[in-house]
Amino acid sequence: MANRRLAPASEQPESFAFTPENADWAEGQIAKYPEGRQASAVIPLLWKAQEQHGGWLPQKAIEAVADQLGMPHIRVLEVATFYTMFALEPVGRYWIQVCGTVPCDVCGARDLKKILHDRLGPSGHVDPDGNFSWLEVECLGACCNAPMVQINQDYYEDLTPESLGTLMDDLAAGRPVRKGSQTGRISSEPKDAVTTLKDETLFDGSRVGAWRKRFEEQDRKDGDAGNEAKAKAEAAGSAQAAAADPKPARPDAGRPIESGSVDTPAQRAAGGQEPANPQGDAGRGDRATVVEPKTGPEERGTPQSGRSYTKTPSKPEEGRPVAETKGSTPESGAEPIASPGKTDGTQAKPVGVDPADKGPPGPIGR
Ligand code: FES
Incomplete structure (x- = not known):
């Protein structure tokens, strides 16, 4: 890569200004960008200035573009020296830019550079006839389509040293030349025999159909899985709802009363029927349960379990036996029991009981 320097002062023009036609074009380019972003038009304006000045950019053209865009000169110079599309020195009538990057290099770009050097001399110089100059980019x-060169605005590809020499001869002589591939291939189609992408199904749509069918099957599977998951989610939701709102357990709260399916003596007695087994317990006065049919409010208190039931008095006035007073609990109005007073530690105590142990810790009484 050649150094990117401005042409010597002897080559520089005294001034530069766009032609009226190019000035209008430049204004149109600047108007494409919002207010305050006019600097975005720097490359189009430099390109037009280079075109107007015979294919290369003098220092005055760079400064004129900077002034028009309100940019410091150095900023525009940085752009012009960065991009090889801007020639900073005079070029021949045909400016040859030869690609030297890896794909072109491995395909023969070095041979192209050699023939250019042999015919035109070092890069960056115009040949004595003024027809050619060249630069590696x-x-x-x-x-x-490597290797290739760009000559002015056009690409020439699939070059060999021989085809490049012929091309230069034709250009110098003013003969028509073929742009693009010099071997006749169209665009970037395979260079020789087709070795890849030969499967017709790639182009007849059948592969796309297979893919589409596969996606449809996947969608159907996903749908089935989704329905199953939805059913599980609904079942889980129902279980949660049941747990959050349990059914009433008491009959009078709404629980259905089960019909008595067990034929028990109590049920038969309640219904005024004879015991099912008159020779069994019912015939034994010591074991038989005497149940009298009940009516009225007490009937509602009868359990539905079907078991025999005998009401037991719960109050002394109803006949509940009263136990004799035991222990040391004083009765109301009685004299308190005398305290045994202090002990000397020799009294018998329960095995395993530590008199120092006041019981488990607790929030009260400690
Ligand atoms: S390497 Fe890309 S055109 Fe030469």
Whole structure:
């Protein structure tokens, strides 16, 4: 890669200004960008200035573009020296930019550079006839058709040293030349025999159909799985709802009363029927349960379990036996029991009981 320097002062023009036609074009380019972003038009304006000045950018053109865009000169100079599309020195009538990046290099770009050097001398110089100058540049984006060169605005691809020499001869002589691939291939199609992408199904749509069918099957599977998951989720939701709102347990709260399916003596007695086994317990006065049919409010208190039931008095006035007073609990109004007073530690105490142990700790009484 050649150094990117401005041409010597002897080559520089005294001034530069766009032609009226190019000035209008430049204004149109600047108007594409919002207010305050006019600097975005720097590359189009530099390109037009280079075109107007015979294919290369003098220092005065760079400064004129900077002034028009309100940019410091150095900022525009940085742009012009960065991109090899801007020639900073005079070029021949045909400016040859030869790609030297890896794909072109491995396909023969070195041979192209050699023939250019042999015919034109070092890069960056115009040949004595003023027809050609050349420069090695980085990838120009036509790697599939390497090696290649750009001459002025056009690409010439699939070159060999011989075809490049012929091309230069034709250009110098003013003969028509073929742009693009010099071997006749169209665009970047395979260079020789087709070895890849030969399967017809790639192009007849059947593969797309297979893929579409596969996606449809997957969608159907996903749908089935989704329905199953939805059913599980609904079942889980029902279980949660049942737990959160349990059914009433008492009959009078709404629980259905089960019909008596067990034929028990109590049920038969309640219904005024004879015991099912008159020779059994019912015939034994010591074991038989005497149940009298009940009516009225007490009937509602009868359990539904079907077991025999005999009401037991719960109050002394109803006949509940009263136990004799035991222990040391004083009765109301009685004299308190005398305290045994202090002990000397010799009294018998329960085995395993530590008199110092006051019981388990607790929030009260400690
Ligand atoms: S490497 Fe030469 S055009 Fe891309």
